[in-house]
Amino acid sequence: MIISFDLDDTLISKNKFQLEKTNFLQRIFGIESLRKGTIDLFKELKKQKHQIYIYTTSCRSESRIKGTFCSYGISVDYVINQQKHQKKSSKTNIRCSKFPPMFHIDIHVDDSIGVEMEGQKFGFKTIIISETDENWTQTILSKIDLHQEL
Template sequence: MRIAFDIDGTLTPLGKGQFRSASLAFPMRLLFREPLREGTVALMRELQADGHDLWIYTSSLRSKRYLYLWLLCAGIRLGGVVNGAVHANALRGRAISPSKYPPAFGIDLLIDDSAGVEAEGARHGFRVVTIDPDDVHWACKVKAACQVQAESSPPPESPRV
């Protein structure tokens, strides 16, 4: 399954003390100053070990290269990145204009902190798990949603001979 994570407010705090987070080890934290939410690396590694393809989907204009390298330094290899520019290009000329639209990138599940994005998911037919900044059990909520999604997905077709 392809799972995408929002960054601001979901994986990184929007303000000081929003939730517990940790910086990368020295010297990488000199290049990548943004801390990751506590439990992010462990969760992402577990999801990857279970065969999930992990992406970032952010409305920010951080460069794709920056995001790939930042998470690679944390030990996470991303399958893809959708930033604000990629999103805008993909939805250009379409009749819909949600702030995020995971189906355009083959994303099965979006993890975000915004109730607005969750409402857009309901309106436009994509699945969103909303993570509250105060939820210390957020990783369990994500894993449970991945399990539900995997169980509700149709099995792959058998190859025809």
């Protein structure tokens, strides 16, 4: 299964949730801090043979995004940033902030209710995570299990 994750306010934020510990080199190079639990979640998803994509509407470069995750010892299989999204979506009649089926994504994880509404309108699956959900990784794993059973 291909699972994509939003970045801002889902996996990265300065003050909305607890963050993974950073090391000296991450601080020197200005690597963004990941939400606490991201490392274990991604390792578990990889163990279950899922592919992990990042799908963000930010203009961060693909190498910057991959470098962030690599600095934490985890990898992502594919990165979709604003440029890739716009390039591919310009060839369709679908207008929405994110359209995971365009990239063969099975489930998209985000913090935005707006993305959930787009999912309902355009027929793609979402898992919406609150910034206050302290068990957010378990929420994701449980909902992925439910989707696999369907």
